[in-house]
Amino acid sequence: MAERLDELVGLYRGVTIGTFHRFCLNLLQDEEYAYRLIGEAERMILMRELSQHQLSSTQQRQYLDKISKYKQKSLLPDQLEDEDDEQFVKLYQAYERTLHQEELYDLEDLLLQSIQLLEQDPSLCHQLQLRFRSIHVDDYQDINEAQYRLLRLLVSPENDLCVAGDADQSIFGFRGGAPTYLRHFEQDFSFAGRPARRFTLWRNYRSPECVIDISQQVIASQSNQHRIIQTSIFSGLSNITYLHTEDEHTEARYIAEQIQQLISPSTEDEVSTETSYTLADIAILYSSNQQLPPIQKELKRQGIPYRIAQPISIPEKLPELRLFLALLRYLSPPHGDWLALYELFSTWPHLSAMTFPQIQALRSQHPHLTPDDCLAHAPEWFALGPKLSQEAKKLRELIRSMRASIQTASAKEFLEQHLSQMEDMLDERWVPGKETRILLYERAAATPFFSDFLQHLLLEEDPDPYIQPAARLSLRSLTAAKGTEYPVVFLPGCEESFIPPSDSPEEEAEHRRLFYVGMTRTKSKLYLSHVKHRQLDGERQSRSPSRYIQEVYDLLDTPDEAEENRQQDIFSIIRTEEP
Template sequence: TPPLLCTFHKFGLLFLKFYMTELGRKNNFIIIDTDDKKRILKSIDKEITTSLVAAEISKYKNTLITPSEAKSAAQLKLYKDIADIYEKYEDYIAKNNLVDFDDLLLLPYKILKNNEELAKETSKRYQYIMVDEYQDTNELQYRLLRMLCTTHDNLCVVGDDDQSIYGWRGATIKNILNFSEHFEDTTVVKLEENYRSTDTILNHANQLIEHNRDRLGKKLVGTRSKGDSIKVYESHDENEETRKIVDDIKNLLDAGKSAKDIAILFRVNALSRSLEEGFNKAGLNYKLVGGMKFYERAEIKDLIAYFRILTNASDNFSLKRVINKPKRGIGKTTIDKLEAKSQETKKPIFDLIQELTPEELTAIVGKKNSRTLKVFEATIIDLREIIDESKMKFLDSFEESFDYRASYDNVPDGFERQANVDEFYGYIRDYFIQHPHLELKDFLNDIALESENSEYNNEAISMMSIHASKGLEFKNVFIIGLEEGFFPITGDGADTEEERRLGYVAITRAMDNLTLSFVHSRFYKGKRTQLKRSRFLSESGLIKGCLTIEKTSSYKKGDLVQHKIFGMGRVQKSAKAGKDYKLTINFGGTVRDILSSFVEKI
């Protein structure tokens, strides 16, 4: 028989068709997609953000946590509620013989774990197993592999630990780092020859990634020429940055280079806005790979709809878009009733809400919705007055009134959406500073013209996030936004080592020419902010830089620390001592015991 070539999930599907009966379920199950899953979750609970619940349940399944385990582990009320929804969801899909995407891995694992004979039989059927992109596997995929290797150790995995960039969606770098501990008699073969990039590019990529501790360790060796040196652009702001890149790209195109050989990469999608604006003005054709143009993103379209209502209350289309964003309990039925009344009276919905008494409105939409709509109306009227008084104060008042940005706090892709909102708020503020005599309607007209980019027939320059660039290569690469907070992303929940791996991936997309760019100021959290250049520029040996000091409350073996007298050292041992840590530190051969309050972590 020919070998089986498939994804983990496809394997799970084939397996379940044969062995679903092992779980007391029929094999005529139906696979549900993400939308089906969200609809089911919404029918169980309408209060908690559905995408958050869906993401948490997926996380639980991929780390083998049952609903009862999730319940007992939950500390906060939110996660206790999610665990309850998880339990009801599992009951519902089992009763209706449905299988979600995560079940395609979880159910085969459960079947094999509970049936030793079947595990042996399946393992014998697949005598040799090969896995590609092993650094992107998660806990459940590893456990499934262990089951398939019940009777043998004929397993070969290929992967690059330095390109493990999907920790946020459950992938664990530990699978590849600990492979030789997980499986006996392992042979490790390092593939260090690189056929893509020039020596110069590889040299700086190597220097950057060597700052990571969690890695097997390898050094890419080029098989091509040394190549040109890497350019680093320092700009005042994102507009100057864009101008430099546009000029460079025009020169490349004039020199006969192909647009398909040029790419611009960024860590945060919001940075595409100034690039898009600059490219539109310069008449350069571009495509956003794996992403959406800035003004087409849902959160930006919502804000534009809000601002349109503030300038024109008769805009029914915009009103219907945002009347329940953020959620305020106004569903489709209520909107349909309002629209029907609007058509009947030939009046815009907003005018109706204004003109009808609370009692009349209650008769159409019910008491609770009537009260909500009257509050919405009053807020819009207040904001209109604030715009007339102060355009700069208006944005803060808008956010205070609607908590629009905050509505993305607990959403899986909330960081990106909030970054887009921040970029948009910042752009509006800048617009009013530069054009104090213009109004909000002028701003809306300007961006409407800007986003109407005519279609070109010729080849396009690629713009994309670094995540979207993985696996691709371009002769000419520009990486923008190399500032602390943008790349690397910093703060709570940020993983600096994964950020550095993203830097490594970004640099190694370039074949011939690479340009890195940082600015002194761009929009951060909705306001123009002075930024520090990224530590990655000095770590990769591209500019002389100082060490970045991180304030931290925990210390572990291997951490680099700085002491005022003894200088830099590496932690050999760490033990809790009251509020501090007692550290054994090696300062270049001299070992000393010092409390953590006397050192700073590098």
């Protein structure tokens, strides 16, 4: 957004640009709120210990997701009138109590605490209204209750609010987002003498007309009184390719071969008469992580570099980062962090003997004990043998070295130095691998200061999602594709149980919108595919094409050669439009 603003209007210094969470974090820091932000790994540790290891990892995650959803609705434990799960309510209460005792915020607390601050301090609220004379919100269809409440506090008759949104692109219901707020915008933000106004932007500046026709057909059954019938400004040769393959390996091979043709067209191939593409122009959008292995394997086999674009702050997605992120979080406070220390003891080789209850008991006996004290005296306090004492010493040395370089090294220099140090000290399974390091280096290049780098990881923010070396294509989940655009988009796995992932009537509308968003990421070419059989959960399963594909099938022209391609277990259905 900063880059685009700079291109459009020049100098943008002084303009506040960021997510709701980033805005709230800056506000709380400006007001000298000393609480520290925790990441998902620490939340998992906290839930695991509060439940006394009685919940599975899946149940812990479900409870944490439930807590986040309640907070997105601005509901704290004492406000849950309709919650029947008594165990959950007790854990939610204990979770909130522990965060307060440890002076910690989770992600959703940033909004809740900011709302509370502004509600309790009308003078500060008025100062912000005067400071931000013009407030702009993108993707307004995806805001949740807490974000809406914050906006109501920031907006007054004395400043302006401009939002952009499309109810047909509301895809973050799992985060509490709802298009309801977009529909009620005029009612919510009209003031005496200053009624809110709605402008319809009907020209599509991204996708070709054939893509718009098909994507709008997918969502045509949804009720939306403000639906915009879009018209593309683009004319010329455009196509949608639909292929049906025998299995996921054939599908992956076809995708890789098409990519090779797009980036290196043969003079004998009809593709050569079209635009030549770079790998940075191409994205593969997937709906399930189960699709990734065969695609990654084939891309590697054909020597096609790729980048998996996903938040790297969630250890469940990149397990090898768990130890390294715990080290980063431990370094944030001056004398260490207790939750990060628990994580270090459970992930550093051989130190899991120092358990949460033991450390809690030690803390109760010594109220002024710091995490650094605990780590320094671990061998004698926990009666560690020679081998474990040596491991504790290695951990202390690494932390001491890291802490010494925080003030002087850039984030990238810090990573290079200490990832190498970890390699010398630990088995490779405990150290981020090559692909993960590339992601870390890219993030560090966009945030030179260590504190900003760590906050970006904890906020699940990509400081510059457009950093994309020309030598690699993007692999993105459908939800992570929001806000992006590519000349060429592949959408494999257009099958029932993938697209849509379930038959839930409550989620049907959002699944349709997600498919719509995925298709409209393309600026030129769109490839849709599904397979007859796929290896899932250890068995070969028959697959059916997505109901959404079946609904738009008639909009796809079928050339005569389709039958020949079908006999080879691959066929292409191409719709071509000429000027």
